[in-house]
Amino acid sequence: MTTARLPLFPLNAVLFPGLVLPLNVFEERYRAMMRELLKTDESEPRLFAVVAIRDGHELAMTAPGMPDPAAALHRGPAAGFGPAPLDSFHPVGCVADAATIRERPDGSFEVLATGTTRVRLLSVDASGPYLTAETEELPEETGDGAGALAEGVMRAFVNYQKRLAGARERSLSTSDELPDEPSVVSYLVAAAAMLDTATRQRLLEAPDVAARLRAELKLLRSETAVIRHLPSLPAVDLTQTPTSPN
Template identity: 60%
Template sequence: MTTTRLPLFPLNTVLFPGLVLPLNVFEARYRALLRDLLELPESEPRPFGVVAIRDGQLAVPRGTGLPDESEESPPDPTAGFGADPMRSFYEVGCVADASTIRPRQVAGEGEEPAEGGGGPASYEVLATGTSRFRLLSVDASGPYLVGEVEPLEEVAGEGAGALASGVLLAFRRYQKALAGANERTLGPAQEAPDDPVVVSYLVAAATVLHTADKQRLLQAPDTATRLADELRMLRQEASLISKLPSVPGAEYTVRPTSLN
């Protein structure tokens, strides 16, 4: 088993391979993570691991004044996650490549200034999911969490191609039901991808589901299983939406956006 160490960025959302993740980073522990990523050559990948936070677990909110944001104390990498962070995270996550890291020198409204008045108050980050991993252990000895992870291979499974075609049709019906429930006009259909793996991840990211449901799709044993689950979910959701006068939160089908 080949393992590697990867900086961890826990979020209240699930990142899928191939999907873009914009971040506004202001907590001291994650600013430290990004400073280390910025030391890597710009021409090379700048990877970190995104893990979804389990239901009932909360990351530290901004502006709490906890020790990890003070000048006197170093960041507390476990703040909000308890003594054993592994219990707060789902087991399967996604590697993200920070293609763009843009420091912001002036703190915005509600943001804490950087320690000692030096360095960026926050970072704007644009990252892209690349591949899945299984989280084996968490090291909390540094300013941010670091995971020991093993890569997860994507296996097609039996009938993935046919399932992908069915999922795309069901997703289009789901989009129409969602647009109708919100009294919005559905735009022209975009060209569908041919790769069943890409279909499975795009649909998983674009469907309005609870974090636990998205996480189940991320950690599916193979593409065919993920697509079969999506087909069932899409049919259920479209049927439910058609009976509702409006669907709050439908705008989140555009893309995942997370604020640290």
């Protein structure tokens, strides 16, 4: 399998292939990463690996634009992640391609990246100005019955969206508005459904597309049943996705 050493960007979120990730980069270790990525010619991909932080390991500064003064005593690329950073992260992440990196006057960065391929973390190196990881690309296996499962997931997702949004105009009205390629459907639904980080991580790590779709079908039916009994859910707030700070 293909391996590569990439800059590592830990988040309290899961990135999926094909999904867009906006970032507000203000910590020095991640500023250094973006400055290095900017050295790559615009015609080449500016790649880094995004990995979700395990529950109970989040000690790094994450407030958008407002670093925690108490955390400033702990410096360096592995600050907040302990003596063995690899143990602080989920084992599977996603490579991101930074299409846009804009430096602000204060030295922070506004970044817009897109997920590309899944990778497994093999090791983490904290010897430089920012974390890097040796990564192994994971194959995208389709699995049995992915096409039929994708159709079922699309129907369930449309029903879920209508329930969540109270059948307002912002909800999807027909499955024609969703893609029909099974892997794309699987990642779109994983990112768009109201799921916690641990559940999203399990979907990212699914052994193949069919397994991911089967899990999503079960989740969507369960969540839709819950929403049906909670008609007062604040749908507008729930369906908004905030910018991810570093």
